[in-house]
Amino acid sequence: MDSRSWWVLTPDPPEHRLPEDLRQRDGLAGRDCGWVNQMRPFVRHFSRPGQCVFDPFCGFGTTLLAAALEGRSGCGTEIDPDRAALARERLARHGVDAPIAVGGLPQVEIPRPIDLCLTSVPYFGCRWPQAGASAGQLYDERDYAAYLQALRDIFHAVRKALPEGAFCIAMAENLVVEGRMLPLAWDLGRVLGELFVAREERLLCYERDAEPLSAASTRSNRSHEYALVFQKIAETVCLDSTRGELEAMRAAGFEYTLYGSFARWLEHGPQALPRPPADADLCLPDDEAELNRLLYWLHERHYELTLWGEPVRPPLRIERLAQHWYLRAQRRDRLGRLVRLDLGLGLGLGLASQQQADSA
Numbered sequence: 001m002d003s004r005s006w007w008v009l010t011p012d013p014p015e016h017r018l019p020e021d022l023r024q025r026d027g028l029a030g031r032d033c034g035w036v037n038q039m040r041p042f043v044r045h046f047s048r049p050g051q052c053v054f055d056p057f058c059g060f061g062t063t064l065l066a067a068a069l070e071g072r073s074g075c076g077t078e079i080d081p082d083r084a085a086l087a088r089e090r091l092a093r094h095g096v097d098a099p100i101a102v103g104g105l106p107q108v109e110i111p112r113p114i115d116l117c118l119t120s121v122p123y124f125g126c127r128w129p130q131a132g133a134s135a136g137q138l139y140d141e142r143d144y145a146a147y148l149q150a151l152r153d154i155f156h157a158v159r160k161a162l163p164e165g166a167f168c169i170a171m172a173e174n175l176v177v178e179g180r181m182l183p184l185a186w187d188l189g190r191v192l193g194e195l196f197v198a199r200e201e202r203l204l205c206y207e208r209d210a211e212p213l214s215a216a217s218t219r220s221n222r223s224h225e226y227a228l229v230f231q232k233i234a235e236t237v238c239l240d241s242t243r244g245e246l247e248a249m250r251a252a253g254f255e256y257t258l259y260g261s262f263a264r265w266l267e268h269g270p271q272a273l274p275r276p277p278a279d280a281d282l283c284l285p286d287d288e289a290e291l292n293r294l295l296y297w298l299h300e301r302h303y304e305l306t307l308w309g310e311p312v313r314p315p316l317r318i319e320r321l322a323q324h325w326y327l328r329a330q331r332r333d334r335l336g337r338l339v340r341l342d343l344g345l346g347l348g349l350g351l352a353s354q355q356q357a358d359s360a
């Protein structure tokens with residue numbers, strides 16, 4: 001990898017392309033097949049020889065072939081059984097043994113331990129015109145919110161499988177769907193940002209004549225893609241800043257009970273936990289007015305407020321918080337130190353002490 005933020009990709013040599021007979025056997029004539037050359041620099045830079053590269057949307061096995069060409073092993077999941085069979089045949093012709101599980105995460109198991117996730121996501125609205133799309137086929141999803149939720153679930157499973165410090169790289173493009181701009185790449189970045197730490201983004205340019213955009217259907221002009229590079233890092237909160245914020249909350253008259261790992265850390269010191277806490281859990285009174293007073297106070301102190309990753313602003317109905325269990329309030333101080341408060345309800349119901357007992 002060099003330091004440029006954009007690259008013009010070199011087309012694959014004929015021996016690495018999807019063979020014509022396999023392309024003909026695909027119901028969409030290989031429509032979604034990517035380039036091996038698109039994946040190779042990422043394999044080289046974000047994994048080491050011998051490590052395993054995983055593609056959760058492995059399609060025709062392009063990423064797994066790139067992994068093998070770079071001396072890595074690979075594995076994947078693919079929801080369409082016919083595509084998975086084509087990928088296996090393509091890889092076998094190269095002498096590559098990379099297991100592909102038929103199905104989608106989180107329902108199927110990732111075939112082997114993995115070190116890097118590298119993938120191109122199926123674009124929303126591209127449609128799967130064949131009859132009998134498999135359940136969970138994201139090309140067949142008509143609801144954008146459900147599509148993003150499915151991506152969230154899939155990358156959540158990826159995150160669980162990756163070791164600490166490993167990278168998750170996903171490629172996508174902003175689209176026009178039925179005449180309307182759809183910021184798919186930015187939304188994917190937001191989904192990944194809830195699970196991983198953003199590292200960088202590269203613009204991949206394809207040297208081919210851009211296709212004209214049409215208002216009639218889903219369109220990409222197929223001239224570029226963004227590669228979004230994220231890393232799995234368990235971020236820990238800054239103990240001093242968090243303690244300072246909790247004291248400021250008390251001084252402003254807010255009632256709360258602190259429980260969970262941050263409370264144990266404060267009470268017993270660093271030896272109580274294997275690593276510093278990732279958040280501070282607070283139990284609040286079941287009182288909508290007090291809740292909103294606190295949310296306005298946090299908002300003024302430049303906290304970002306989210307319910308399961310979705311940004312929210314006060315006023316908030318107490319039922320919404322109850323449905324989501326907790327609201328996350330997060331900010332960084334001037335030195336970049338993290339304060340992350342997870343606010344739940346139930347003070348006075350013994351919930352905090354119950355949860356403390358459960359997590360002990």
Ligand SMILES: C[S@@+](CC[C@H](N)C(=O)[O-])C[C@H]1O[C@@H](n2cnc3c(N)ncnc32)[C@H](O)[C@@H]1O
Nearest residue numbers: 032033034057059060061062078079104137138
């Ligand atoms: C962009 S294509 C991948 C092509 C692949 N990068 C290649 O070049 O060989 C996306 C693939 O994701 C598959 N897919 C769609 N929904 C899925 C899901 N929920 N789980 C796993 N695969 C899925 C589609 O069948 C399609 O083959």
